[in-house]
């Protein structure tokens with residue numbers, strides 16, 4: 001069994017059926033990551049499925065319920081390698097119940113960016129996220 005820590009992240013789009021915008025979040029902590037953009041999400045807790053962990057993290061961080069769509073599969077069973085000790089599985093997601101996301105925890109800014117251009121790549125992301133973003137753009141194009 002792999003001993004990579006399992007992280008989960010959400011590619012929250014305006015519409016799972018016809019995605020044209022992506023919700024991106026800027027981290028406020030820890031100091032080494034503050035100011036960088038990421039997919040909202042976090043660590044899966046013991047005994048929790050990845051999907052349940054992702055729904056919980058989004059509720060805690062953004063205050064909204066999400067409906068998960070398909071997985072943006074990475075090269076590993078655990079998704080996308082982030083660093084020597086962690087990998088992240090990423091799901092497309094849509095906000096449920098007309099909720100409005102707010103940066104309640106871990107983030108200081110949220111933005112909806114177009115997926116019809118490559119503007120998401122212009123932000124300063126956590127470096128490990130760029131291959132995920134490129135695959136995301138390929139999937140929605």
Ligand SMILES: Nc1nc2c([nH]c(=O)n2[C@H]2C[C@H](O)[C@@H](COP(=O)(O)OP(=O)(O)OP(=O)(O)O)O2)c(=O)[nH]1
Pocket residue numbers: 007008009033037038039040041042043044082083086088106126128129
């Ligand atoms: N959420 C998220 N984490 C990412 C991304 N890219 C990336 O390298 N990471 C790294 C940063 C952190 O080292 C780790 C996620 O940890 P976290 O601090 O968000 O998890 P958490 O909310 O459960 O944290 P904690 O406060 O319980 O420790 O994965 C990303 O796009 N989204």
